Amino acid sequence: MTPILLAIACLIAVTFGYGGLCVASPFGDCRKCRGMGHELKNDRKGRLKRGKDCRRCQATGKRIRSGRWLYNRWARIYRAGTTD
Secondary structure (H helix, E strand, C coil), rough: CCCHHHHHHHHHHHHHHHHHHHCCCCCCEECCCCCCCCCEEECCEEEEEEEEEEECCCCCCCECCCHHHHHHHHHHHHHHHHHC
């Protein structure tokens, strides 16, 4: 198998794998708070303390995956264009 065909096969496998992940689990952990919904702070004694709520995920700890976001956008535009 030539290197170009191997690269194309790998890209197709990665694309279908990510598409399957977006279908099976459309939400992933928030990258800013690492899925906790808030940041951790240290108090003056050095102990961990709950910080402010995460503004990116609105304290849910979850975010929508970019592939799922693109699919939702495409589906919304398609539905808007096909309705009378």
